[in-house]
Amino acid sequence: MVNALQQMMRHRLDEQGWSYGDVARRGEIPRSTVHHLATSERLVRMPQPATLEGLARGLNLPLDAVRRAAAESCGIYLYADGASETAPDPEVATLIASLQQLSPADRRHVAALVESLLKRVAESG
Template sequence: MNALQQLIRHRMAENHWSYGDIARRGGLPRSTVHNLATLERLSRPPRPVTLERLARGLDVPLDTVRGAAATAAGLHVWQEPVSDPEIEVMVAGLAKLSPEERRHVQALIRSLLNGRQQQD
């Protein structure tokens, strides 16, 4: 079970909620809540508005839902605060890239870091 499934199912059990209850509370279609709770692996995180509504429906902080959704989609969540606006722009831009483009960016970063380690 992935992190988003665990979060949804935990909140359902804890509060005796159904998929419909969460959907009504968050303003989402019941089918969306059901799919997020039953899909084993997300190909990508849900849209930001879906995450916001799911957080409202589950009555948990948005960052909790974002982190669980990212993990469920195989992404790593950066927990450190970012004070450099260039980094914020780059990270936000990654969401607009296709999975193939993100793999290229990841390979470039690894290559740059490996080159730096060899120089040290």
């Protein structure tokens, strides 16, 4: 079964006549990374932001499209906020996508940390 990222990559490679090496050079990421992302049936975890940025450059596609395809390939579905005119912060999108992969206990720890940080911001503001 082909996942969303594989499908996107295969289409772009076929369309442009590029190899994994071409994409790797254009995106300044290892060829092995491009190969892994193009051939892994299901990604175990969300690729690092720098990897996604390099892949987007290498494929000459918008970062948001590559990020969404990668997230979907991990079993995570990101939904666009139609009200937002600005591009989402890549760190926020990665955090949100990564949280779904944590155990319930780890998610509770992250939630407690976020609440503590927000409380500190509110008290200092």
